Amino acid sequence: MVEYLLNLLIMTSLYAILVVSFDLVAGQTGMLSLAHAAFYGIGAYGSAIVAGHLGGSFVTGVVAGAGCAASVAAALGWCSIQLRDDYFAIGSFGFQVIFISLATNLTPITRGPFGIAGIPSPSLAGWVLDSKGEMAALCVLVAGAAYWLVRAVSTSPLGRVLRALREDGVLVEVLGKDSRRVRVVVIVFTACLSSVAGSLYAHFVSFVDPSSFGLTESILIVTMLILGGADSPLGPLVGAFSLVTLPEFLRLLPIPSAAVASLRQVLYGVLLVAMVAARPQGLVGRTTLGR
Amino acid sequence: MQWLANALIAGSVHGLVAIGFSLIYTTVRFFHFAHAATFTVGAYGAYIVASALGSPISVAVVCGVAAAGLVGGLMELGIYEPLRRAGTSNLGLLLASLGLLIVAQNTIALAFGSETKVLQVPSASRVVELLTARLTLLQVTIVAVGFLLFVGLRFFVGTVPAGRQLRAVADSAELAQVVGVDVRRVYSLVFVIGSSLAGLAGLLIGLDTGFRPEMGFGPLLYGVTAAVVAGVDNVPGAYLGGLFLGVVQQIGVVATSARWQDTITFVVLIIFLAVRRRAVARFAT
Numbered sequence: 001m002v003e004y005l006l007n008l009l010i011m012t013s014l015y016a017i018l019v020v021s022f023d024l025v026a027g028q029t030g031m032l033s034l035a036h037a038a039f040y041g042i043g044a045y046g047s048a049i050v051a052g053h054l055g056g057s058f059v060t061g062v063v064a065g066a067g068c069a070a071s072v073a074a075a076l077g078w079c080s081i082q083l084r085d086d087y088f089a090i091g092s093f094g095f096q097v098i099f100i101s102l103a104t105n106l107t108p109i110t111r112g113p114f115g116i117a118g119i120p121s122p123s124l125a126g127w128v129l130d131s132k133g134e135m136a137a138l139c140v141l142v143a144g145a146a147y148w149l150v151r152a153v154s155t156s157p158l159g160r161v162l163r164a165l166r167e168d169g170v171l172v173e174v175l176g177k178d179s180r181r182v183r184v185v186v187i188v189f190t191a192c193l194s195s196v197a198g199s200l201y202a203h204f205v206s207f208v209d210p211s212s213f214g215l216t217e218s219i220l221i222v223t224m225l226i227l228g229g230a231d232s233p234l235g236p237l238v239g240a241f242s243l244v245t246l247p248e249f250l251r252l253l254p255i256p257s258a259a260v261a262s263l264r265q266v267l268y269g270v271l272l273v274a275m276v277a278a279r280p281q282g283l284v285g286r287t288t289l290g291r
Numbered sequence: 292m293q294w295l296a297n298a299l300i301a302g303s304v305h306g307l308v309a310i311g312f313s314l315i316y317t318t319v320r321f322f323h324f325a326h327a328a329t330f331t332v333g334a335y336g337a338y339i340v341a342s343a344l345g346s347p348i349s350v351a352v353v354c355g356v357a358a359a360g361l362v363g364g365l366m367e368l369g370i371y372e373p374l375r376r377a378g379t380s381n382l383g384l385l386l387a388s389l390g391l392l393i394v395a396q397n398t399i400a401l402a403f404g405s406e407t408k409v410l411q412v413p414s415a416s417r418v419v420e421l422l423t424a425r426l427t428l429l430q431v432t433i434v435a436v437g438f439l440l441f442v443g444l445r446f447f448v449g450t451v452p453a454g455r456q457l458r459a460v461a462d463s464a465e466l467a468q469v470v471g472v473d474v475r476r477v478y479s480l481v482f483v484i485g486s487s488l489a490g491l492a493g494l495l496i497g498l499d500t501g502f503r504p505e506m507g508f509g510p511l512l513y514g515v516t517a518a519v520v521a522g523v524d525n526v527p528g529a530y531l532g533g534l535f536l537g538v539v540q541q542i543g544v545v546a547t548s549a550r551w552q553d554t555i556t557f558v559v560l561i562i563f564l565a566v567r568r569r570a571v572a573r574f575a576t
Contacts, residue, residue, distance in 0.1 A: 032382065032385075032386075034389075079561050079564075079565060080561070080564070082565070083564060085382050086321065086322050086381065086382060086385055087564055089322065089382075089385060090322060090515060090519070090560075090564070091560065091561060091564055093324070093512070093515075094512055094515075094516070094556075094557045094560045094561070095557065097508055097509065097512045097553060097557070098512075098553040098554050098556070098557040101509075101550075101552075101553035101554070102550075102553070102554065105549075105550035105551075105553075106550065214505075214508075215508055216393060216396075216505075219389045219390075219392075219393055222386065222389065223390070226386070258404075258405065259401055262397040262398075262400040262401045262405070263397070263401060265393055265394075265396075265397035265400075266393070266394050266397045266398055266401065268390075268393060269389075269390040269391065269392070269393030269394035269395075269397065270390070270394055271390075272386065272387070272389060272390030272393070273370060273387050273390035273391060273394070276374065276379060276383050276384075276386050276387045276390070277370075277373070277374055277377065277379070277387070280379070280383060288380075288383070289386070
């Protein structure tokens with residue numbers, strides 16, 4: 001029972017990182033990216049390859065994943081920041097799909113659909129975190145740090161620029177801010193946060209394969225943000241917590257577990273449509289995602 | 292010669308998905324991602340009719356297309372129109388379409404399971420030889436159907452009254468309504484036609500390479516890329532965009548290897564997104 005609750009705590013922490021960073025790029029800056037799970041995947045594969053396959057340290061794996069995510073995000077960011085909201089969504093959708101395609105097809109590096117297994121427990125300066133409780137503590141700490149970082153950005157002058165960009169990009173340029181650079185910085189920063197979450201995930205589950213980081217996962221992150229509410233301190237946390245814990249009640253139903261997974265997704269989809277219809281600002285949000 | 296045939300086959304499918312997608316986008320002005328869902332509905336519709344009910348393939352095709360068109364129409368009438376009436380923005384409708392995609396895809400997974408299903412159709416697998424290229428009868432059908440639809444659509448949009456109404460609504464829904472066009476009917480019609488095309492593409496792909504619940508994602512990317520290449524407002528041209536993409540993919544795959552196909556597609560998408568004026572943001576209001 002304790003083990004199960006710790007699992008939930010870890011997954012809530014990881015999704016907290018993902019949704020908080022997604023709020024920064026989508027809720028506050030107004031760039032609806034459908035590729036958030038792809039950066040999550042980059043971090044996971046980075047750690048899996050460096051810390052698992054190649055035997056590097058935990059920290060090296062995290063840095064490798066984040067570095068890769070940052071480079072890719074920077075390149076994509078430069079190409080796509082001029083795009084209008086819906087076209088930006090299309091571009092990010094494209095990247096999300098090809099990330100899965102690359103993960104599945106670059107078999108020499110990623111072992112394709114079979115995935116990479118046997119990722120060891122994380123270790124910090126010689127101390128191996130091989131118990132569930134230690135892993136949970138690490139994830140909660142990292143989630144806390146990520147949350148603090150994003151809050152720091154939100155409440156800073158940069159945060160005001162981001163929200164101004166969401167409202168009226170032309171005006172921001174008129175006021176003398178380099179909106180292109182700011183947008184790229186936000187995309188890179190949030191990609192790095194997702195990647196760190198991915199690295200933790202890889203060490204937690206000790207196995208990565210393409211199926212966990214696809215479009216469905218990106219849409220789940222969007223759903224979490226819409227449920228909790230965009231551009232608010234608590235919204236992302238509410239969303240992440242709710243959609244990690246509440247669907248667990250589905251396990252009580254007398255149906256096979258493969259069906260539970262699909263049913264879960266159906267409920268997520270229904271919830272997404274329902275939130276857009278009835279309460280697009282979410283439970284505690286300050287703005288509507290997709291205005 | 293074989294590579295050209297391959298390019299035409301793949302390009303025709305991209306074209307079918309692209310035409311449907313463009314048709315919907317030019318009219319309702321938001322990206323209907325659930326196009327991937329109607330693609331999959333068409334595929335599984337044909338599958339269930341052919342395998343469970345044992346019907347001949349022609350009946351299965353009609354059922355698949357009809358199922359896709361029906362689901363598309365229901366999405367518009369049941370979800371998009373009420374949301375639109377409630378004042379949801381186009382980005383909100385895009386988010387709703389993501390939700391519909393997830394629901395549809397996973398409902399199919401619940402009903403049929405997640406494993407890849409295969410449908411054997413002996414008559415469609417017969418190989419013919421045309422100018423040194425070897426194609427199955429199914430693949431010839433794909434190319435022929437794509438071309439016929441392209442020609443038919445150019446005619447339809449240009450001349451037939453319903454087609455003119457469509458262009459009117461695409462230009463300005465408000466003005467069209469003022470002039471007496473039943474805009475909601477046009478929207479529904481557009482979703483039914485566009486989704487039927489997606490369903491047709493879906494079942495053709497399913498017959499060729501199998502049926503999986505997530506089978507729509509890749510083809511949606513290809514179709515959207517083809518539409519962007521042609522200019523998302525150019526509905527018949529989307530077919531040509533599909534052929535172009537088919538050719539680029541074949542060249543790319545032959546030059547590098549099959550594993551880079553999606554990456555090449557994405558590069559094409561990004562290039563054309565950057566180049567197409569209309570996509571460029573004046574990031575605004």
